[in-house]
Amino acid sequence: MTTPAVQASITQLVGNTPLLRIRLFDERYPDLEIYAKAEWFNPGGSVKDRAALSMIEDGERRGRLTPDKVIIDSTSGNTGIAYALVGAAKGYRVRLVMPDNVSAERKQLVSAYGADVVLSDGMEGSDGAIRMVREMVSDDPDAYFYPDQYNNPANTLAHYHGTGREILEQTGGRLTHFVAGLGTTGTFVGTARRLKEHDPSIQTIGVQPDDAFHGLEGLKHLPSAIVPGIWDPGLADEVWGAPTEASYDLARAVASSEGVLVGHSCGAVLWAIEQLASEVHRGVVVTVFPDGGDRYLSTGLYRPRQ
Numbered sequence: 001m002t003t004p005a006v007q008a009s010i011t012q013l014v015g016n017t018p019l020l021r022i023r024l025f026d027e028r029y030p031d032l033e034i035y036a037k038a039e040w041f042n043p044g045g046s047v048k049d050r051a052a053l054s055m056i057e058d059g060e061r062r063g064r065l066t067p068d069k070v071i072i073d074s075t076s077g078n079t080g081i082a083y084a085l086v087g088a089a090k091g092y093r094v095r096l097v098m099p100d101n102v103s104a105e106r107k108q109l110v111s112a113y114g115a116d117v118v119l120s121d122g123m124e125g126s127d128g129a130i131r132m133v134r135e136m137v138s139d140d141p142d143a144y145f146y147p148d149q150y151n152n153p154a155n156t157l158a159h160y161h162g163t164g165r166e167i168l169e170q171t172g173g174r175l176t177h178f179v180a181g182l183g184t185t186g187t188f189v190g191t192a193r194r195l196k197e198h199d200p201s202i203q204t205i206g207v208q209p210d211d212a213f214h215g216l217e218g219l220k221h222l223p224s225a226i227v228p229g230i231w232d233p234g235l236a237d238e239v240w241g242a243p244t245e246a247s248y249d250l251a252r253a254v255a256s257s258e259g260v261l262v263g264h265s266c267g268a269v270l271w272a273i274e275q276l277a278s279e280v281h282r283g284v285v286v287t288v289f290p291d292g293g294d295r296y297l298s299t300g301l302y303r304p305r306q
């Protein structure tokens, strides 16, 4: 083990997350190795630090983000935390629109980083927040830098140059399957593109909620949502729909049996990996665990059962 180097800015700690061996299904499927990128090791606690830093630095390079502009976007929470952290580190103001039903921890976290929060109608979900940002930007276009994570290629590029490259290095390129949740789809698209360029035989499975009404914060039910502009269906060999309750059960299982405390969407990818395991029985599966479970305590995910 080498001692970590001194860093000039917190933003330099984004990416290069550990790859964890997950043993939840080992007894049933001894010939299947499962690994997960532990994305809560990013300084803002989620995978979205990668996308936010990439989009903000892309805006700086293109001259679209200047010190007078306010960074604005819609976010179910993690991207907001990431924008707020990167904005604070780089000296930008940040304004975030989020549905009023996102977890209390998330609203408090972005405020702690100094960002303004504007709440949209929770019944309209993440699409309602997107519509509200678009209105605010069209009312005052010069005031804002709108990274638009759903349509910004710099979101996917964070994963093409980061997550995907790291997975290839950490596994020596020996993975057979890649499984990831679909929100903006940046994680899946950027990583799958990198992996398939390396080895087109790697099978890719995108995971969305199985229904428009779901409890899998961070994921999008694509058939009923505004489809992100960066989504590339050609990179997905399969797209599966994960049920909320079964996903929660698997999040709880990996926390209590392995000490890996994860968020809702990690349960959803575990659900998909369990289905995959029952089909293929062997292989090397890599997934991305977007965030940790401490961010969801107020949602009841880990409330002790009576």
Ligand SMILES: Cc1ncc(COP(=O)(O)O)c(C=O)c1O
Pocket (backbone or CB within 6 Å): 046, 048, 076, 077, 078, 079, 181, 182, 183, 184, 185, 186, 187, 188, 217, 218, 219, 263, 265, 290, 291
């Ligand atoms: C908890 C969680 N899981 C999964 C995702 C999906 O990642 P992506 O937006 O890259 O598709 C997000 C995105 O916000 C998230 O917050």
